[in-house]
Amino acid sequence: MWVLGFLCFAVFACNANAVDTPTWSDVYSVKAILFIPYAEIAEPFSAWYDGPNKQSRIDYYGDMVQTYQLAKKGYGTSIKIAPVTTEEELNAKTCLQVNGTSEEPIAPQTVLPDLTGFEYSGNEVIEGITTERWNLTTVVGEKKNKYVLWVRYQSDENESDKKVAVPVRYEMRGYNSLLGSHYDHYYLQYDQFDVNPIDSQIFEIQSNLTCGSFPGPGDKHIYTFNPMAEFIKPERQGHVDFEFNKFTNKHRKNYATDEEAMLRKELFRQNLRFIHSHNRKNIGFSLTVNHLADKSDNELKALRGKSYSGEYNGGLPFPYTSSNYTDVPDQWDWRLYGAVTPVKDQSVCGSCWSFGTIGAIEGAYFLKNGGKLVRLSQQALIDCSWGYGNNGCDGGEDFRAYQWMLKHGGVPTEEDYGPYLGQDGYCHANKVPKVAKISSWVNVTANNEQALRLAIFKHGPISVAIDASHKTFSFYSNGVYYDEKCGNTEQDLDHAVLAVGYGTMNGKNYWLVKNSWSNYWGNDGYVLMSSENNNCGVMCTPTYVNLA
Numbered sequence: 218m219w220v221l222g223f224l225c226f227a228v229f230a231c232n233a234n235a236v237d238t239p240t241w242s243d244v245y246s247v248k249a250i251l252f253i254p255y256a257e258i259a260e261p262f263s264a265w266y267d268g269p270n271k272q273s274r275i276d277y278y279g280d281m282v283q284t285y286q287l288a289k290k291g292y293g294t295s296i297k298i299a300p301v302t303t304e305e306e307l308n309a310k311t312c313l314q315v316n317g318t319s320e321e322p323i324a325p326q327t328v329l330p331d332l333t334g335f336e337y338s339g340n341e342v343i344e345g346i347t348t349e350r351w352n353l354t355t356v357v358g359e360k361k362n363k364y365v366l367w368v369r370y371q372s373d374e375n376e377s378d379k380k381v382a383v384p385v386r387y388e389m390r391g392y393n394s395l396l397g398s399h400y401d402h403y404y405l406q407y408d409q410f411d412v413n414p415i416d417s418q419i420f421e422i423q424s425n426l427t428c429g430s431f432p433g434p435g436d437k438h439i440y441t442f443n444p445m446a447e448f449i450k451p452e453r454q455g456h457v458d459f460e461f462n463k464f465t466n467k468h469r470k471n472y473a474t475d476e477e478a479m480l481r482k483e484l485f486r487q488n489l490r491f492i493h494s495h496n497r498k499n500i501g502f503s504l505t506v507n508h509l510a511d512k513s514d515n516e517l518k519a520l521r522g523k524s525y526s527g528e529y530n531g532g533l534p535f536p537y538t539s540s541n542y543t544d545v546p547d548q549w550d551w552r553l554y555g556a557v558t559p560v561k562d563q564s565v566c567g568s569c570w571s572f573g574t575i576g577a578i579e580g581a582y583f584l585k586n587g588g589k590l591v592r593l594s595q596q597a598l599i600d601c602s603w604g605y606g607n608n609g610c611d612g613g614e615d616f617r618a619y620q621w622m623l624k625h626g627g628v629p630t631e632e633d634y635g636p637y638l639g640q641d642g643y644c645h646a647n648k649v650p651k652v653a654k655i656s657s658w659v660n661v662t663a664n665n666e667q668a669l670r671l672a673i674f675k676h677g678p679i680s681v682a683i684d685a686s687h688k689t690f691s692f693y694s695n696g697v698y699y700d701e702k703c704g705n706t707e708q709d710l711d712h713a714v715l716a717v718g719y720g721t722m723n724g725k726n727y728w729l730v731k732n733s734w735s736n737y738w739g740n741d742g743y744v745l746m747s748s749e750n751n752n753c754g755v756m757c758t759p760t761y762v763n764l765a
């Protein structure tokens with residue numbers, strides 16, 4: 218039937234202006250997927266829109282997060298129902314509500330673009346479907362945005378001569394002429410479009426849910442209450458400016474030029490989307506906008522710095538067997554015993570390896586000297602251990618630092634050597650005293666959870682290498698970190714950190730890991746890393762030292 222319809226459009230197309238701009242049904246329901254390549258997002262959602270009754274609902278990732286925009290009464294209200302996990306409850310369905318105001322009334326949210334100004338530009342076959350292509354280019358300052366909608370028609374099931382516009386795909390590509398690059402790209406792929414009346418239950422909030430309020434004005438909650446508003450023309454963008462200002466103030470970011478500020482904001486925009494989309498998935502750990510939110514993937518890479526040589530590290534075999542694994546407590550946290558120095562920021566320097574190493578030695582020193590905690594110098598290892606194959610701020614490995622310590626009779630304290638610089642510096646270790654002389658180091662049996670638990674419990678914080686290359690890690694906030702994309706072979710490990718404890722949360726075993734990306738990162742500088750499937754390789758190459 219619609220093939221015939223398409224034939225007549227093709228005829229109209231020869232006659233300019235004869236093709237009518239599609240008009241959307243004011244009642245519809247649809248499933249779709251939002252793709253944002255720059256932010257690595259493919260987010261499925263379902264939407265219901267009831268124009269006459271001024272209400273809409275959009276559910277993300279199945280019905281994990283449900284959002285309602287109800288404008289029947291007053292200035293309208295915006296509701297979000299999402300699972301929330303606290304120390305007391307796991308995934309309790311929680312309802313949050315923000316009411317509209319005269320300045321910012323809540324309106325129903327459509328997931329179909331406003332086609333004002335769009336131009337018909339021929340027919341195109343998209344995924345086997347013949348569609349009409351409609352496009353619009355806008356130029357705002359240095360930004361040139363190209364929007365394209367692909368639409369098809371089907372006849373109305375009750376009035377066969379009436380045609381119903383069915384969205385197939387909607388895409389936006391943004392080009393920034395000052396930056397000379399594409400700054401944005403997203404598209405929506407629609408499926409199961411239906412214009413039948415919507416059951417009113419769809420818009421009803423379960424009566425046993427009480428909706429709590431949320432502090433602050435509603436506009437700032439677009440990301441959590443109405444994420445779609447950013448992607449459907451006319452888009453709302455103000456919240457990105459707002460969040461970016463908040464971010465630059467909080468972290469005292471000063472960009473050298475306007476171009477840089479612009480570039481940073483675009484990186485921030487994509488990271489912000491990634492962070493919020495991840496949180497809607499509710500997969501056991503959450504992300505947050507931290508001090509790294511304006512960084513590119515390459516810049517984030519520079520914050521890691523564990524190299525991989527694949528050679529034997531000279532470590533002794535782990536001196537325990539399974540018969541020794543029994544007397545180990547179910548959870549442990551060396552911070553509670555004062556064996557861990559404060560979290561530092563390795564800064565823009567791939568010196569993570571020196572932090573894992575120093576952390577393990579500080580712990581061993583603490584245990585050997587009756588609980589005396591002394592800050593030892595990462596900088597000395599960065600400056601001085603090149604001869605053993607380390608490369609300062611360009612990466613290194615713990616055992617190479619151990620080799621240097623073995624030769625030089627320990628490592629200086631931070632007080633004696635001087636503060637951490639976040640730069641390759643001049644080595645002056647021969648001019649200062651050294652402590653924590655080591656005799657050997659030990660390789661904890663790999664891929665063995667019991668062995669690593671025992672090692673932590675008996676020998677203090679352990680230097681471990683992990684795969685930290687995923688955005689989920691860069692923006693980790695809390696919960697037990699598990700990313701199915703995370704590698705667990707030695708080649709995958711690109712970051713060195715310190716395991717200072719272990720335990721179980723909501724039924725998931727974790728390693729308590731100290732990072733070196735400042736207290737702004739993670740949970741006050743720490744992350745809980747899942748031990749399941751040796752995710753991210755925590756159990757690949759754990760080592761500790763024997764002090765002489």
Ligand SMILES: *[C@@H]1O[C@H](CO)[C@@H](O)[C@H](O)[C@H]1NC(C)=O
Nearest residue numbers: 334335336338352353354355
């Ligand atoms: C649609 O795209 C064509 C080229 O692909 C362009 O020439 C035309 O100006 C665009 N139309 C609008 C309304 O932006």
Ligand SMILES: *[C@@H]1O[C@H](CO)[C@@H](O)[C@H](O)[C@H]1NC(C)=O
Nearest residue numbers: 373374375376411412413414
């Ligand atoms: C078509 O008519 C049926 C029966 O009256 C009705 O249930 C259905 O909602 C109508 N469809 C549309 C799109 O209006």
Ligand SMILES: *[C@@H]1O[C@H](CO)[C@@H](O)[C@H](O)[C@H]1NC(C)=O
Nearest residue numbers: 309310422423424425426427
């Ligand atoms: C609320 O009602 C739904 C069904 O309407 C039920 O599945 C859910 O368990 C109830 N929740 C509480 C906390 O009573």
Ligand SMILES: *[C@@H]1O[C@H](CO)[C@@H](O)[C@H](O)[C@H]1NC(C)=O
Nearest residue numbers: 291294314315316429430431
């Ligand atoms: C929003 O309005 C409803 C009724 O209009 C009221 O019950 C609710 O407390 C209000 N919520 C907030 C957060 O102001």
Ligand SMILES: *[C@@H]1O[C@H](CO)[C@@H](O)[C@H](O)[C@H]1NC(C)=O
Nearest residue numbers: 528529530532533534660758
């Ligand atoms: C650690 O030492 C053990 C035994 O000495 C050895 O089998 C293992 O390969 C070593 N690991 C590394 C990373 O060199």
Ligand SMILES: *[C@@H]1O[C@H](CO)[C@@H](O)[C@H](O)[C@H]1NC(C)=O
Nearest residue numbers: 535536537538539540541542
């Ligand atoms: C491991 O357990 C065995 C048997 O109980 C014991 O003899 C041995 O000393 C233990 N090993 C270490 C390193 O403590």
